[in-house]
Each structure stands twice: as C-alpha cells, then as structure tokens.
Amino acid sequence: MTQPFWTISDKAEPTSLSPKRTVTMKIKRPGTQQTKIILSVALKTMSNGHLTHDTARAMEHKLGYHEIDFDSVMKIIEETTDHVAHTIPRLAIPR
Numbered sequence: 001m002t003q004p005f006w007t008i009s010d011k012a013e014p015t016s017l018s019p020k021r022t023v024t025m026k027i028k029r030p031g032t033q034q035t036k037i038i039l040s041v042a043l044k045t046m047s048n049g050h051l052t053h054d055t056a057r058a059m060e061h062k063l064g065y066h067e068i069d070f071d072s073v074m075k076i077i078e079e080t081t082d083h084v085a086h087t088i089p090r091l092a093i094p095r
Contacts, residue, residue, distance in 0.1 A: 023080055025059070027068070037066050049085035051077070 021043035028036055039062045044052040051059075056077050063073045 001057075023055070023059075023084065025063075025076060027066070027076075029068075032037070039063070039066075043084065046082060051081045051084060056081070 022036065022040045023043045024040045026036065026038050039059075041055060041058040041062065044055045046052055059077050059080065060073055063076060064070075068076070
C-alpha cells in the first residue's frame with residue numbers, strides 16, 4: 001500500500017477577544033479511493049506552543065477514521081506539533 005503524504009496549514013480568525021484557530025491537514029493517498037482528504041480540527045496549544053492532548057486526540061480520531069496507518073498518524077501529529085510550535089509566535093495578536 002502506498003504511504004500517504006500530507007501538507008499542514010493553520011488559520012487564525014480574529015475575534016474581539018481571542019482568535020479561533022484551526023489546523024488543516026491535506027492528505028493525499030495515491031492508489032486508493034481516498035485520493036484527497038481534507039481535515040480540520042480546533043487548534044489548542046499549551047504554553048510551550050505544542051498541541052494539547054485534546055487536539056492530538058481529535059487529529060488521531062479523524063485520521064484513524066480514514067484508515068491512515070498508526071505510524072503515519074503519529075508522524076502527522078508530530079509534524080503538526082512542530083509546525084504549530086514554530087508558527088504560534090507569528091500568529092500572536094498585536095497589543
């Protein structure tokens with residue numbers, strides 16, 4: 001079976017008090033009926049910028065639903081955590 005490959009992006013929607021953030025994963029699975037999967041989850045982070053357990057669990061659930069193998073799921077979550085941890089300062093709201 002062909003391994004999936006993915007891209008990760010994040011989005012912040014400004015609000016009066018705090019931005020609503022989501023992380024979106026675009027996953028391509030060549031050679032399957034699920035050639036393109038787009039998943040979004042609420043993006044919640046800890047003080048160090050890494051994903052909260054709830055966000056990681058939501059990602060794991062959605063990826064598992066689409067029958068992505070466990071090793072790929074863990075790699076996607078790890079790469080997403082790294083991406084978000086390096087992106088969060090850029091998303092900070094100016095005061």
